Amino acid sequence: MSIGSQIREIKQALPSGVKLLAVSKFHPAEAIMEAYEAGQRAFGESRPQELKAKYEVLPKDIEWQMIGHLQTNKVKYIAPFVSLIESLDSERLAEEIERQAAKCDRVIDCLVEIHVTQEESKSGWEYSSLMEFVRQGGFDAMPHIRLRGVMGMATLTDDEAVVRGDFKRLAECFNELKSYFGDDFDTLSMGMSDDYPIALEYGSTEVRIGSTIFGHREY
Numbered sequence: 001m002s003i004g005s006q007i008r009e010i011k012q013a014l015p016s017g018v019k020l021l022a023v024s025k026f027h028p029a030e031a032i033m034e035a036y037e038a039g040q041r042a043f044g045e046s047r048p049q050e051l052k053a054k055y056e057v058l059p060k061d062i063e064w065q066m067i068g069h070l071q072t073n074k075v076k077y078i079a080p081f082v083s084l085i086e087s088l089d090s091e092r093l094a095e096e097i098e099r100q101a102a103k104c105d106r107v108i109d110c111l112v113e114i115h116v117t118q119e120e121s122k123s124g125w126e127y128s129s130l131m132e133f134v135r136q137g138g139f140d141a142m143p144h145i146r147l148r149g150v151m152g153m154a155t156l157t158d159d160e161a162v163v164r165g166d167f168k169r170l171a172e173c174f175n176e177l178k179s180y181f182g183d184d185f186d187t188l189s190m191g192m193s194d195d196y197p198i199a200l201e202y203g204s205t206e207v208r209i210g211s212t213i214f215g216h217r218e219y
């Protein structure tokens, strides 16, 4: 199926109010243009330089979202234009985003990435450390960061019970943080090509879909 048909099909099946983030990492600008022509505007990338290079050549009404692990020394590449950083996963990174956003005179929307799986390889805050930082008022001193919600991934496994447990946990973290941060905290980003129908059952408001739309990635 073509990129455009995939986009239309997925969008039709999503409950209203759920946003589709098209994950275009490792795919060329031409593939993104096909999705763009089908009406897609929000794209997710995992590497800052690739994101910046695509931003420079593609239409300016695209919303670029950073979803991959972000090194502090690379925040500067995307700070001037990024629409959402989903991978805010440490205090050090928050400090750097605050600093770069202030330099650009912007407030940058961010999601906190929370680690809920047993896999060491996945990034994200441990929820207890995040809560400690939040309770100490860590984000209160960061006026150039606006926290919009939570991003997370489920364990990579065929065991559906484990995947459900991970999404349920992410939803609990989201709800607890929402009671702390209030109405602006409205995004629960979870679910990828293989598990998004399950994520939707647990209240996902944004699904991040790459391979189903664009095909397999050549790393």
Ligand SMILES: *Cc1c(COP(=O)(O)O)cnc(C)c1O
Pocket (backbone or CB within 6 Å): 023, 025, 046, 067, 068, 153, 191, 192, 193, 194, 208, 209, 210, 211, 212
């Ligand atoms: C690559 C990636 C996705 C998309 O994965 P697919 O399985 O291709 O849909 C979603 N979220 C994150 C954080 C990713 O790195």
